Amino acid sequence: MKIIIDAFGGDNAPLEVIKGSIDAKKDFGVDIVLCGDEKKIKETAQKNTLNIEGFEIINADGIIDVCEEPTEILKSRKDCSMAVAFKALAEGKGDAFVSAGSTGALVVGATFIVKRLKGIKRPALATVLPTATTPVMLLDSGANADCRPEMLQQFAVMGSTYMKNIMKVENPKVGLANIGAEPSKGRELELETYKILKDNNNINFVGNIEARQIPLGDCDVVVTDGFSGNLLLKLYEGMGKFFSGELKNILTSSAKSKVAAMLIMNNIKEFKKKVDYSEHGGAPLLGTSKPVIKAHGSSDAKAFYNAIRQAKQTVETDMIQQFHAALNSDKK
């Protein structure tokens, strides 16, 4: 199995990308294809005495920055590392793709270079988040600012299939993010989506879910439009920072509290591990014709390592075929 990697995506590229790839190749037995400036990749490896023997490298000039218009990946940036990697994926030079680069460019590139899975209206960015119980998948967490009910239904089916296959959740509970539990709550989008999801026998739809229930772990899959999903995802992140900061203040405020900090050090570490994005790998873009994983922009070697594991699992479990089957049985 070959995993194609955008070697120049994310804040810590290419060094951490290379490190994570080396570990992943060793532990998971996958072949690695690095896309990006070949000279820089080799220099970085040499300078850090990293052995990239056996790695395939596809040379690409430049990168697409997060500040650039995403559609530039099809135009002025069509030779950047991410675009070249997508082309390699589309041409069958690898089985799955990982990048920590611009989310916007990734969505555009995956949609127009790799193409969508037949019948899929829009691919959705799916993020797995920690909760008080088991992790929850939130989608769409940012690929499509505006969505229609039939798109949310496809997200529900794909999210459910992913949680079953990769996260081994039996009969995943699917909730629709809303401002109240009653079917009459929400905008036109939620009213219509509720009706469709309720009638879909291929998912375990448990109704509307208010945002306060999400971190308490009431659902396994939460579907919403990409605007709302992105607000939720980023607030999740921000609240984590807020509380970590407050906890740090508490544990460093006096000699007494520093003693307390030492006493609970291990528990705090465990908690941090639980809420650490890099443990979960990346966010899969669901609905493309080949597996695409978006790693967090600030991914380190461990995060890349886990994203590659996730890419491998997606290929192994034949996720794309599973989606195809689930979406078609859906039509019956």
Added chain:
Amino acid sequence: MKIIIDAFGGDNAPLEVIKGSIDAKKDFGVDIVLCGDEKKIKETAQKNTLNIEGFEIINADGIIDVCEEPTEILKSRKDCSMAVAFKALAEGKGDAFVSAGSTGALVVGATFIVKRLKGIKRPALATVLPTATTPVMLLDSGANADCRPEMLQQFAVMGSTYMKNIMKVENPKVGLANIGAEPSKGRELELETYKILKDNNNINFVGNIEARQIPLGDCDVVVTDGFSGNLLLKLYEGMGKFFSGELKNILTSSAKSKVAAMLIMNNIKEFKKKVDYSEHGGAPLLGTSKPVIKAHGSSDAKAFYNAIRQAKQTVETDMIQQFHAALNSDKK
């Protein structure tokens, strides 16, 4: 000054409402008008040896439940405690209003019985939330699921005026909740709103704000539609519960951690106070012709006490007139 109170709104009515009102009358020197079943109010006071001498009581039959259709406050429930209280406010029998009852009914009742301030398209529910620095006002946090740019502009002006006058924030920073910092990000609503806010000289618009920045305290006022705002508000609440739960688990997991808990007990209490909704009072519904405060559904006496203080401040600072002035200078 007379504060009209829905004595039967919220989970802890009427006992906690009465308790909070007694304390508020004593400390703030306001007169209290309680609306609701007179017999029950008097019985509750007597049973709990609470002195409600000097309280005006306006009798009302029944309450409107959170599960009922909000518009029923104008129809089958037009004699409930909240409806009668709104009528009293509209007729000038008091200067401001407090209720912990159904948010939906409160928005409908305030809009159609008390009426909007002249020129206001929609009133917005404004919630003050704790952050790593100073509190932030989030509006609309749930009154209007669908909004137009001109509504968001009015929210920005009212939120800004409120933070200046009641929270004493100098030149409040106003942000537009969005999925990216660039002006080109978001839906049609955000694209249009950005343009209008940028050109408004009456507010200190600092641009788009991503949800992760909200709890870090980057803004004083965050404007968004009531659907997004309600998701954000409730996730804020849910994340608080999630982290409090995790912290509790950490601090009770072993003998060692219980010692740690004792060492940082005071800091934890201080932190809890910081994030406790009841300290901030209620959420003002901004844009009505008279001050309306929505207290949290699970308000206790302290929360009612603080909501009444807030109502008093709103009257004292002549908030409605301030809105009027700010919105009109806006048209120049």
